[in-house]
Amino acid sequence: MRWRLVAILVGFTTLVLAVQNIPLSKFLEQREFETHIAQLQSDAYTIAGWSIVVLETPSPEAKLYLSAHVAEYAKTSSARVVVVDQTGTVIEASDSGSGENFTNRPEIEQALTGQAASGERMSQSLGEPLIYVAVPVRAGPKILGAVRLTYPSSELQAQINDTVRSLFSVGLISLLSAALIAFLMATAITRRIRRLSHTAERIAEGDLAARVDDSGGGEIEELATSFNIMAERVQGLVEKQRDFAGDASHQLRTPLTALRLRMDRTVELMDLDDPAVEQVEAARNELDRLQRLVDGLLALARADSRNQRTVPMDISSIARDRVDSWRPLADEQGVQIEFVGPAIAMAQSVPTGVEQVLDNYIDNALEVVPAGGRVVVTVTPTDQGVLITVDDNGPGLSPEDRVRAFDRFWRGRQDDAGSGLGLAVVSALVSASGGRVWLDASPLGGLRAAAKFPR
Ligand SMILES: Nc1ncnc2c1ncn2[C@@H]1O[C@H](COP(=O)(O)OP(=O)(O)OP(=O)(O)O)[C@@H](O)[C@H]1O
Numbered sequence: 127m128r129w130r131l132v133a134i135l136v137g138f139t140t141l142v143l144a145v146q147n148i149p150l151s152k153f154l155e156q157r158e159f160e161t162h163i164a165q166l167q168s169d170a171y172t173i174a175g176w177s178i179v180v181l182e183t184p185s186p187e188a189k190l191y192l193s194a195h196v197a198e199y200a201k202t203s204s205a206r207v208v209v210v211d212q213t214g215t216v217i218e219a220s221d222s223g224s225g226e227n228f229t230n231r232p233e234i235e236q237a238l239t240g241q242a243a244s245g246e247r248m249s250q251s252l253g254e255p256l257i258y259v260a261v262p263v264r265a266g267p268k269i270l271g272a273v274r275l276t277y278p279s280s281e282l283q284a285q286i287n288d289t290v291r292s293l294f295s296v297g298l299i300s301l302l303s304a305a306l307i308a309f310l311m312a313t314a315i316t317r318r319i320r321r322l323s324h325t326a327e328r329i330a331e332g333d334l335a336a337r338v339d340d341s342g343g344g345e346i347e348e349l350a351t352s353f354n355i356m357a358e359r360v361q362g363l364v365e366k367q368r369d370f371a372g373d374a375s376h377q378l379r380t381p382l383t384a385l386r387l388r389m390d391r392t393v394e395l396m397d398l399d400d401p402a403v404e405q406v407e408a409a410r411n412e413l414d415r416l417q418r419l420v421d422g423l424l425a426l427a428r429a430d431s432r433n434q435r436t437v438p439m440d441i442s443s444i445a446r447d448r449v450d451s452w453r454p455l456a457d458e459q460g461v462q463i464e465f466v467g468p469a470i471a472m473a474q475s476v477p478t479g480v481e482q483v484l485d486n487y488i489d490n491a492l493e494v495v496p497a498g499g500r501v502v503v504t505v506t507p508t509d510q511g512v513l514i515t516v517d518d519n520g521p522g523l524s525p526e527d528r529v530r531a532f533d534r535f536w537r538g539r540q541d542d543a544g545s546g547l548g549l550a551v552v553s554a555l556v557s558a559s560g561g562r563v564w565l566d567a568s569p570l571g572g573l574r575a576a577a578k579f580p581r
C-alpha cells in the first residue's frame with residue numbers, strides 16, 4: 127500500500143515534468159542558438175568597421191591597427207575571424223596567415239554581394255560542423271570586402287547541454303522531493319490503517335474491549351470512529367448473550383434441584399416391586415445429566431465473561447491439593463494418581479481457574495483409564511509461566527479429535543456420562559487468564575492434556 131502510493135505520486139510527477147521540460151528544453155536550445163548567431167553578427171559588424179580603413183587605403187599602420195584589434199577579439203572569444211577583400215583574398219585572419227582565396231566559401235560569396243549570411247555547415251578545412259556569420263564591409267554603396275566569423279558547433283552544443291542539464295537537475299530535485307513527500311504521507315496513512323487492522327485482529331481473537339484511537343479528524347479517523355461504534359455494539363450484543371446463557375443456567379438450577387428431591391422422595395414412597403420404579407430411576411439419571419449440562423453452561427458463561435481479573439497464585443500447591451482430593455476416587459477405580467512438581471510455582475490465573483482446569487483434565491483421564499492404570503499431574507515452571515500437564519495411559523485421541531475436543535458439546539464417547547463442555551470451559555478459563563491449552567499424545571500411551579498459565 128505504502129509503495130503503491132509512492133509509485134503513483136512519483137509516476138505522476140515524472141509525467142508532469144516530462145510534459146513540461148521536454149518542449150522547454152527544445153525551446154531553450156533554439157533560443158540559445160539564435161542569441162549566439164545574433165551576438166556573432168553584431169561582432170562581425172564591429173570588425174567590419176575596423177576593416178574599412180585597411181580595405182579602402184591599405185597601409186602598414188592600418189594593417190597593424192586591424193591585426194591588433196582582431197587579436198584582442200580572438201583572445202576573448204572562441205570565434206575564428208577572417209577578413210577578405212573584394213576578390214575574396216584573406217587580408218587578416220585570427221589563426222592563420224593571409225593570402226588564401228575564400229571565394230569558394232558560399233557565405234563569403236554571399237557577403238561579397240552585399241548580403242549577410244549565417245547558419246551551420248560542415249567545415250571544409252576542419253571537418254567538423256561549425257556556425258558561421260558573414261557580413262559585407264561597406265563604404266557607402268561600395269562593397270570593400272567581407273568579415274566572416276566561425277564558431278565550432280560542439281562548443282555551442284556544450285553550452286546548450288549545460289542549460290538543459292541544469293533544467294533536468296531541477297526536475298530531478300522536484301522528483302526526489304515528491305518521492306519523499308509521498309513516502310512520508312503514505313507512511314502516516316498506512317500506520318493509521320495498520321493500527322485499525324491490529325485492533326480488528328485483537329477483537330477477532332476475542333478481546334472485545336479493544337478500541338482504536340480515533341482522535342485527529344481525517345477520513346481514517348472517521349473510519350476509526352465507525353469501527354469503535356461497531357465494536358461497542360458487538361461487545362454489547364455478545365455480553366448480553368453471555369449474560370443470558372449465565373442467567374438461564376442459573377435460573378434452571380433451582381427447579382432442577384427441587385425436581386431431583388421430589389424424584390428421590392417418589393422413589394422412597396414407591397413399592398420396590400412396582401415396575402414403575404425402573405422408569406423413575408431412568409428419569410432420575412436423565413435429570414442428573416441435565417443438571418450437569420446446566421452446571422457446564424453456567425461454568426462456561428462465567429469463564430467466558432472477560433471482566434475477570436487475573437491474580438497470582440501458587441499452581442503447585444493447588445495441583446497437589448487437587449490430586450489429593452481425587453485420590454479416593456482413583457483408588458476406588460484401582461488407578462494410581464501422582465503429582466510431580468516443585469514446592470512453589472507462581473503464575474497468573476482468573477480466580478478458581480487452575481482448580482477447574484485440573485478437575486476437568488483429571489475427571490476426563492479417570493473416565494478413560496482402565497483399572498490398574500496411571501494418571502500423572504505435572505507442574506513445570508518455564509521462562510514465560512507455568513505448564514500443567516495431565517498424562518494418562520488411556521486410549522488417547524487422534525490428532526484431529528485433539529483439536530475438536532475443545533469445541534462445545536463435542537464428545538468422543540457415546541455414553542450418557544458427560545456434557546461435552548468440560549474442555550470448552552478449560553479453554554475459556556485459560557484464555558481469560560492469558561494462557562494456552564492443547565492436547566497431545568502422552569508418553570504414558572494415552573492423552574496428555576496441557577495448559578500454560580502466564581507468569
Ligand atoms: N484423557 C482423555 N482421553 C481420551 N479422550 C479424552 C480425554 N479427555 C477428553 N477426551 C475426549 O474429549 C471429549 C470432550 O471432553 P470434555 O471434557 O469436553 O467433555 P466430557 O468429558 O465428555 O463431558 P464433561 O466434561 O462436560 O462432563 C470427551 O468426550 C472425550 O471423548
Ligand SMILES: [Mg+2]
Nearest residue numbers: 490544548549
Ligand atoms: Mg470432561
